[in-house]
Amino acid sequence: MDSAAIYQDWAYREMFDNALNKAEEYAYRSVMLSKDSTMENSSMILLCYIYYRQGKQEQLQMLMQTISPESYADVMDVQWQVEQAKTNQERQLYVVAIILLLLMSGIVCYWYIHRMRAQAVMYQERIDRVRQELFNKGAKLPQSNTLSIDEAKRGIDVLFAIINDQNISQMGKEEEQAVLKALPLFDATLAKLLAKASSPLTPKETYFCIMEYYGKNDHQKAQSFCCSEQAIRSTKSRLNKKIDLSILRLE
Numbered sequence: 001m002d003s004a005a006i007y008q009d010w011a012y013r014e015m016f017d018n019a020l021n022k023a024e025e026y027a028y029r030s031v032m033l034s035k036d037s038t039m040e041n042s043s044m045i046l047l048c049y050i051y052y053r054q055g056k057q058e059q060l061q062m063l064m065q066t067i068s069p070e071s072y073a074d075v076m077d078v079q080w081q082v083e084q085a086k087t088n089q090e091r092q093l094y095v096v097a098i099i100l101l102l103l104m105s106g107i108v109c110y111w112y113i114h115r116m117r118a119q120a121v122m123y124q125e126r127i128d129r130v131r132q133e134l135f136n137k138g139a140k141l142p143q144s145n146t147l148s149i150d151e152a153k154r155g156i157d158v159l160f161a162i163i164n165d166q167n168i169s170q171m172g173k174e175e176e177q178a179v180l181k182a183l184p185l186f187d188a189t190l191a192k193l194l195a196k197a198s199s200p201l202t203p204k205e206t207y208f209c210i211m212e213y214y215g216k217n218d219h220q221k222a223q224s225f226c227c228s229e230q231a232i233r234s235t236k237s238r239l240n241k242k243i244d245l246s247i248l249r250l251e
Helices: 003-016 020-033 037-054 057-064 069-140 143-163 173-186 188-194 203-213 218-225 229-239
Strands: none
Touching (some): 003 020, 037 069, 173 203, 188 203, 203 218, 218 229
């Protein structure tokens, strides 16, 4: 590729960016360095168009006199070429932006799914361990204590449902008492935090605190309670008067 062709390519690029003065300089150099009539003619046509865009009528008229009448139409064809090139360039940038956005979205989704799966595995392992401990204790305790162990097992099931975003909208006081009895065995830290409430919590508030502790967002809470996110925000506002929710967030 000779120097005239290089300068002509640069001139087109500067026109894409509306840098007409720089485009004029490159187009003029392309004309001066052209070694054949075809390159010289195309460079002169390009320079004519640049003069037209710049409003340099005198230079345009003088240059138009040096090219053949058959080339006049080619001057305006340059505009179509420039617009077409700009459209292609914008389309390419748009495609690249879409690809990058999809890639970023895919990475975020993969991270979120991986995190949730890892949490689910961890929670399941902890629940299974506590279940086994409860069964072992049940074999050693007198029959009179069987009922409390059954309640503790039920509490583990309630906790599992909360952790795994299941529907808990119909759970009430009995389920709350069961999960509160199971918590000291499963997560003593959470049990102590719930005890810091300034006044007794309702079953829904207890479940809300457990969700908060395990990092559930408002959308997940709303799904589990089968309510709107606005209702969740209202519950959070009321609950903040009983307990500092910030202490519940797992690090």
